[in-house]
Amino acid sequence: xxxxxxxxxxxxxxxxxxxxxxxxxxxxxxxxxxxxxxxxxxxxxxxxxxxxxxxxxxxxxxxxxxxxxxxxxxxxxxxxxxx
Numbered sequence: 085x086x087x088x089x090x091x092x093x094x095x096x097x098x099x100x101x102x103x104x105x106x107x108x109x110x111x112x113x114x115x116x117x118x119x120x121x122x123x124x125x126x127x128x129x130x131x132x133x134x135x136x137x138x139x140x141x142x143x144x145x146x147x148x149x150x151x152x153x154x155x156x157x158x159x160x161x162x163x164x165x166x167x
Contacts, residue, residue, distance in 0.1 A: 107160035
C-alpha cells in the first residue's frame with residue numbers, strides 16, 4: 085500500500101473551476117509530496133529538490149494500491165505530473 089499526499093498551489097480556484105481544470109492548468113504547481121510504503125517511514129519529495137521518485141511512479145503504473153484522504157485529487161495531480 086502506498087500512502088500519498090500532495091501539496092499544491094494554483095491561480096485556478098479549485099472549488100469554482102473543479103478538479104480537472106485545476107490539475108491541468110499551467111499555473112498549478114506541486115510544492116511537495118509526502119509518501120510512505122506500507123509501514124515504512126514517511127518520506128518527502130520537494131518539487132525543486134530532485135526528480136520525482138521513480139518508485140512511486142512504478143508502483144502506481146503497476147496498479148499498486150493507493151491510500152489518500154482525497155484519492156481523486158492525488159491521482160489527478162499525479163496524472164498531470166506524468167504528462
